[in-house]
Amino acid sequence: MESLSLADLPGGDNFRDVTSIFVDAAAEMESGDLILRDGFTLQDAMSAFEIGEPRLDSGMAGDADPRAPFDIWAPLLPEEICWIIDRSFTLEMLWHAGNTLAHTVFTCLYALVASELHPDMLPYGLPNDALRPVQLIPVVLRASICGMLKCCDLSWRELSKGHVHDTEDWQSDKGDTSLLEGMSVQNVIATLDGAAAWLVRSRKVPDPWATALVARLNLRKALLQIMDANIFKAPSDFLDLINIARNHLKTVRAYPSPDLGPESTAHLAFDPYIARKLNSTVPIRVIDVPSVTKMWHSIDVLLDGWEEQRLLSLTANVSTWELVGHLRTWLPSPPLRTPYSRSSTQSVFYDGLLVLNKFNLTWVMDRFFFETLGVSYQSVFHFVDRNSQSQRPPPWSDIQRGALQGMSFLMTEYIRALWYNPCRRRRFFMKSLVDLHIYYTRLTDIAANLPPDLPSTNVMKHLPACALVWRLSVIREVILSGFQLELYTSEEKPFAYWYAAQVMDAHLACLDDMLLAVEPDSLAARELRFQHSLLSALQAMAMPMFALSMPLMSFAWRQMYANFLRRYKWAFGRGYELSLVPVVAAPNFDNFTDLCGRMLQDKTFSPSDSFSLAHSILVQLIDSRAVGGYAGLWTDERIQLLRNLADACQRLQNVPTSMSALPAFDVGLLKWDPQIHPWFPVLEPEGAEQRRNKHVRRAEPYPS
Structure with missing residues (x-):
C-alpha cells in the first residue's frame, strides 16, 4: 500500500504543535489533578467527547455578539419596568408550555439575583433622577420578580406530584437555582402589597405608569393567592380570587407596556444564553418570545382552567x-x-x-x-x-x-x-x-x-x-x-x-x-x-x-x-x-x-x-x-x-x-x-x- 504524505492527510498540512501550551498551563498542577466547572464531572466530559454532545461547548461565549455588563441597579423608567414585568409573565407562560426554566424564566437576570434586590442593599451614591426613581428596582421590580418565582415554585410542587410526566409534559430542571422555596407565600404577598402601597403613596411615578404597575402587581398577587388556595375550604372565595384576577388582567390590558427601542438598558435584563452559566445539562436553545397579547390570552386560559376546577370540585x-x-x-x-x-x-x-x-x-x-x-x-x-x-x-x-x-x-x-x-x-x-x-x-x-x-x-x-x-x-x-x-x-x-x-x-x-x-x-x-x-x-x-x-x-x-x-x-x-x-x-x-x-x-x-x-x-x-x-x-x-x-x-x-x-x-x-x-x-x-x-x-x- 502506498504511504501517505503529510499533505495527503485530511485538513492539509498547516498544523502547529500545541503540546507546549498545555504543558505550561498545567505546570502547577499535580499528577491526577482536574479542573472542573461546578456540576460538570469527568464522566460528563468523557461522554461529551465520546458522543459529540453540544453541551460541551455551552459555556463558551463567542465574540460575535458581545453583551454589555448587566447592572442590577441601573436606573430604569417606569415604562421599562412595565416592559420587564410583562416579558417575565411571557417567560413564565413559556415554561408552562413545556420549556425549561433555564431557557425561559431564568433568562430574566433579575430572577437570578432576587435575594440581592432587597431595599437594604441599595448602594449609596446612585444618581437622583426624578424620571427614574431608585426605589423602582428594589421595591416594585423585586416584588414582581419574587411573585413570579414563588408562582413557579408552587407550580413546580404541583407538577412534581407525578400526575403529569417530567420531560414529557413539563421540565423540572431548576439548574440549582432558587425558586424562593424558603420564602413563604404570605411574605411574598406582603412584598407585593408594600410595592403597590409605595406606588400609591409616594407619587414618584406619574400616571398612567403608576396605574399600570399597580395592576401588574395586583395581578401577580391574585395568581399567587389562587395557586396557594385550597379549593375545597372556601369555593366562593376561590371564585372571588378568579374574578379579581380577571379584573386586574383587564386593567393591565388597558395599560400596555411600550415597545422599547434597542437603546434601552432594559434589554440587558434578559440573556437567552444564561444556561451556560447555570448547572444545566440541557443544550442551549433560544426560544422565540411570543407577543404580549398571546401571553395575556395564556393567562386567560389559565384562569378558565381554575374556574372549571372550581365547578368540578362541586x-x-x-x-x-x-x-x-x-x-x-x-x-x-x-x-x-x-x-x-x-x-x-x-x-x-x-x-x-x-x-x-x-x-x-x-x-x-x-x-x-x-x-x-x-x-x-x-x-x-x-x-x-x-x-x-x-x-x-x-x-x-x-x-x-x-x-x-x-x-x-x-x-x-x-x-x-x-x-x-x-x-x-x-x-x-x-x-x-x-x-x-x-x-x-x-x-x-x-x-x-x-x-x-x-x-x-x-x-x-x-x-x-x-x-x-x-x-x-x-x-x-x-x-x-x-x-x-x-x-x-x-x-x-x-x-x-x-x-x-x-x-x-x-x-x-x-x-x-x-x-x-x-x-x-x-x-x-x-x-x-x-x-x-x-x-x-x-x-x-x-x-x-x-x-x-x-x-x-x-x-x-x-x-x-x-x-x-x-x-x-x-x-x-x-x-x-x-x-x-x-x-x-x-x-x-x-x-x-x-x-x-x-x-x-x-x-x-x-x-x-x-x-x-x-x-x-x-x-x-x-x-x-x-x-x-x-x-x-x-x-x-x-x-x-x-x-x-x-x-x-x-x-x-x-x-x-x-x-x-x-x-x-x-x-x-x-x-x-x-x-x-x-x-x-x-x-x-x-x-x-x-x-x-x-x-x-x-x-x-x-x-x-
Whole structure:
C-alpha cells in the first residue's frame, strides 16, 4: 500500500504543535489533578467527547455578539419596568408550555439575583433622577420578580406530584437555582402589597405608569393567592380570587407596556444564553418570545382552567367528570389545558387518599352503579347476597374485597387519565382494557348465579353491562383517538372506521338491554338514551367512511394483516387468557375482509344517505336539547360537540350516493385535518361534484 504524505492527510498540512501550551498551563498542577466547572464531572466530559454532545461547548461565549455588563441597579423608567414585568409573565407562560426554566424564566437576570434586590442593599451614591426613581428596582421590580418565582415554585410542587410526566409534559430542571422555596407565600404577598402601597403613596411615578404597575402587581398577587388556595375550604372565595384576577388582567390590558427601542438598558435584563452559566445539562436553545397579547390570552386560559376546577370540585357525578375530560380532548376550544392545570385538576379529583376531598374509593363504586343502572352499590350487594344460587361460597364477598375495590381504583385512575396528554391518555386506555374485561367476566359470573327466571326488566340482570359499556366506550376512544393523533396510515383507515362501527354496534345492543330495566325518568336513563342517539349517529358516519376509504387500501391482505396485528396488539394481550368469557367486539381481520367484498357488491348501501341519517339524528338531539342528565353545566359544550359532528356530516354530503359510483370517486378529495375535526375528513374546498368530473385520481379496480 502506498504511504501517505503529510499533505495527503485530511485538513492539509498547516498544523502547529500545541503540546507546549498545555504543558505550561498545567505546570502547577499535580499528577491526577482536574479542573472542573461546578456540576460538570469527568464522566460528563468523557461522554461529551465520546458522543459529540453540544453541551460541551455551552459555556463558551463567542465574540460575535458581545453583551454589555448587566447592572442590577441601573436606573430604569417606569415604562421599562412595565416592559420587564410583562416579558417575565411571557417567560413564565413559556415554561408552562413545556420549556425549561433555564431557557425561559431564568433568562430574566433579575430572577437570578432576587435575594440581592432587597431595599437594604441599595448602594449609596446612585444618581437622583426624578424620571427614574431608585426605589423602582428594589421595591416594585423585586416584588414582581419574587411573585413570579414563588408562582413557579408552587407550580413546580404541583407538577412534581407525578400526575403529569417530567420531560414529557413539563421540565423540572431548576439548574440549582432558587425558586424562593424558603420564602413563604404570605411574605411574598406582603412584598407585593408594600410595592403597590409605595406606588400609591409616594407619587414618584406619574400616571398612567403608576396605574399600570399597580395592576401588574395586583395581578401577580391574585395568581399567587389562587395557586396557594385550597379549593375545597372556601369555593366562593376561590371564585372571588378568579374574578379579581380577571379584573386586574383587564386593567393591565388597558395599560400596555411600550415597545422599547434597542437603546434601552432594559434589554440587558434578559440573556437567552444564561444556561451556560447555570448547572444545566440541557443544550442551549433560544426560544422565540411570543407577543404580549398571546401571553395575556395564556393567562386567560389559565384562569378558565381554575374556574372549571372550581365547578368540578362541586360536582359529585363521576359521569360529569368523565364528560368534561373527554370534551377537553374532543373540542378544539377551549384548548387542551397546560400541564399545571391538568395536574391540579387531577389533584382536585383524587389526592391519593380521598376523592373530592371527602369520599373514599367505595363512593366511586357506588356512583358507578347509580349512574349506570340507577341503583346503589349497597342495593346490588344485598340483592346478590340474598339471591345467589351458587353452591360455592358467595362469590360476591370475594369480589367485594378484591375485584370491586380494584375496579374503584381503576375508575379513579381512569378519570385522572382523562387529563393526561393525548398520547399518554390513549396508552392508559389500551392498558386498562384487559382489567375491564376481567371485571366484566366476574360480574358475568355473578349474574349467572342469579335466579334464571329473573326478568329482563330487573336491573340486577344487567350487572355485567355496567363494565361492558365502560369497556366498549374505552375501545371506541382508542380507535377514534388514532385519527386525532394522526397515527393511521391511509391503508389502516378503512379498518379503523369499520372496527369503530362494530364496537358501536355492540355498545348499542348493550344499551338496548339496559334501557329495558332502568327507571325511564331517572338521570341514568336520560344519559343512556343520549348515548344511544349519539352512538347511532357515529355509527352512521363510520360505516360510509369505511366504504369511502376502501380505495386507499392496497388489498395486499398478508401485509395488511401484519400491520393489523401490530396496530391492535392491545386487543390480543395474554391477560385475556385468564378469562373464559369471550371478549366482546374483539377486532377480527377475517370479518373485515369478508365485509369488504360484500360491501362492494351491496347495491342498497348509500354513503350519502348514511351521512344524511347521521345529520338528522344529531340535529334532533340539538333541537330537543336532550343531551343527557350528566352534562350539567357543560351542556352547551356537549351541544357544540354535536354541532361539530353535524357540520362534519354536511361537509361530506356530496359523497357517492351508491356503491356503484364509488370506483369513479376521487378518493384524494378526503382530507383528514384534526384542526377541523378530530375523527372525520372533509372534502376539498373546490367541491366534490367539480373534482369528481375532473377524475384527477380514481380508485384502482378492486380485486375479486
